Amino acid sequence: MINDTAEVAREKQMGGLGAEAARDIRIIDLTDFEDRRAEITEQLWAAATDIGFFQLSGHGIPQEQIDAVFGLTAGFFALPEPVKGQYPLVKADNAGWESLSQVRPSIGVPDQKESYQITRPHMDGRWPTADELPGFTTAVLEFENRCWAVAMQVLSCFADRLGLPREHFTTAHNPESEQYQSTLRLLHYFAVPAELRDVPGRWRAGAHTDFDCLTLLFQRDGQGGLQVCPGKEMAEQQWTSITPSSALITCNIGDMLTRWSDDLLPSNFHRVRSPGADEYQGDRYSIAYFAQADRDAIIEGPQGVYPPVTAAEFLTERVRANYRPQG
Numbered sequence: 498m499i500n501d502t503a504e505v506a507r508e509k510q511m512g513g514l515g516a517e518a519a520r521d522i523r524i525i526d527l528t529d530f531e532d533r534r535a536e537i538t539e540q541l542w543a544a545a546t547d548i549g550f551f552q553l554s555g556h557g558i559p560q561e562q563i564d565a566v567f568g569l570t571a572g573f574f575a576l577p578e579p580v581k582g583q584y585p586l587v588k589a590d591n592a593g594w595e596s597l598s599q600v601r602p603s604i605g606v607p608d609q610k611e612s613y614q615i616t617r618p619h620m621d622g623r624w625p626t627a628d629e630l631p632g633f634t635t636a637v638l639e640f641e642n643r644c645w646a647v648a649m650q651v652l653s654c655f656a657d658r659l660g661l662p663r664e665h666f667t668t669a670h671n672p673e674s675e676q677y678q679s680t681l682r683l684l685h686y687f688a689v690p691a692e693l694r695d696v697p698g699r700w701r702a703g704a705h706t707d708f709d710c711l712t713l714l715f716q717r718d719g720q721g722g723l724q725v726c727p728g729k730e731m732a733e734q735q736w737t738s739i740t741p742s743s744a745l746i747t748c749n750i751g752d753m754l755t756r757w758s759d760d761l762l763p764s765n766f767h768r769v770r771s772p773g774a775d776e777y778q779g780d781r782y783s784i785a786y787f788a789q790a791d792r793d794a795i796i797e798g799p800q801g802v803y804p805p806v807t808a809a810e811f812l813t814e815r816v817r818a819n820y821r822p823q824g
Contacts, residue, residue: 518735520548520727524745528555530650538654545655545750548727548737549765552745553651553713558643560744563715566640569633570782573613573625574685580629581613589813590619591680609771610702615641615681617672641681644786645672648679648711651748652788659758660799666710669794669808676791678812679709686722686781689771702769708815709751709787716741720781722769723747736768753790753811759798 523544527537544551573581578596586595596611615637624634652666670679686702704726716723724736739747755764769781790796792809 518737520725520737522548522550522552522725522737522739522747524552524554526555527553527557527647527650534654534657538657541651541654542658545762548725549750549763550725550739550747550767551749552739552742552747553647554745556647556746558640558647558746562640562643563743566636566784567715567717567782569630569636570683570685570784571780572630573633573683574611574782576625576629580625581611584613584623584625586612586614587619590616591678592616592619593623610684610686612685613683615683616679617641617677618675637681637683641786642672644681644713645670645679645788647746648713648786648788652711652754655754655758655762659761666788666790669790670710670788671791674791676793676809678789678792678808680787680789682785682787684783684785686769686783688780689778704766704768706764706766707749707751707787708753708812709789710754710757711788712749712751713786713788714747714749715784716743716747717782718743720783721776722771722781723767724770725749725765725767727763727765736770751787751789752815753796753808756803756806756811757796757798759800759802 523540525537525540525544530537541551581594581596584594586593592614594611594613597609617638649667649670652670653663656663656665671677672679714723718741721738721741723739723741725739726734726736741747749767750762750764752764754762789812790808792807792812794808795805796808796811797803797805
């Protein structure tokens with residue numbers, strides 16, 4: 498089993514307001530990927546090893562498809578709570594709906610959001626019906642597949658740089674396997690109540706690192722709040738805001754890939770702060786795809802810095818530290 502005590506202790510130190518710092522969040526164009534693979538690989542590696550966050554253009558997912566899935570996301574969260582409650586999150590399966598249940602060690606209170614998690618092998622009985630939300634299941638699964646394809650392109654570049662077979666990470670993320678545990682997460686951050694709009698130090702999502710290999714995050718223009726703080730051991734917290742874009746995919750390295758790369762690729766803290774008094778205060782929607790290796794995949798870096806562990810063991814311990822039971 499994985500001992501995540503040290504990781505949680507580190508996260509508990511990240512709840513302060515900190516300071517703002519300007520950093521370059523690089524935009525990497527994936528257009529003509531195969532013809533430009535060597536160039537793109539160098540750009541991805543430089544961004545990932547520097548700040549651990551970058552944004553993708555030319556990723557090939559049509560804007561109309563992204564916009565349509567955001568419309569379905571808003572539609573799902575607009576369903577009555579008793580309807581959503583028919584599909585509760587089961588942590589062991591990482592599938593279903595939750596609200597106000599994720600408690601970050603950094604702040605000790607629930608994130609101000611609800612989410613719906615889609616993990617392919619575990620969705621029986623967890624989809625809204627066609628009467629509740631027509632076309633939802635087909636559209637969301639098609640979108641999840643497009644996200645997988647983009648994530649595997651990026652991970653294949655990291656495999657090249659790590660001296661691993663090019664398909665090493667793709668083989669470990671197999672959508673056809675019952676062991677598949679990559680997740681598409683639809684997110685709804687609640688509008689800020691009028692009485693809390695001038696209260697400092699509130700977070701929509703507390704500081705944390707992601708547990709996966711690679712996160713693809715889709716945002717909406719004008720719905721900001723995401724901030725990154727590079728360096729897990731930073732005594733002085735300096736946070737950089739990432740400008741949201743409806744056209745770009747924001748990516749970050751997760752804990753699983755940090756271990757798999759023998760710490761060459763850093764998984765850095767990030768959070769979603771509440772908007773300032775002069776910023777948009779309404780509902781914030783985002784969609785995240787978490788590329789998490791299949792449960793039976795073995796995580797072992799090329800230099801053997803850490804002992805091998807299955808992805809199931811790794812992820813179970815990290816999730817257990819960050820959720821409380823519903824209700």
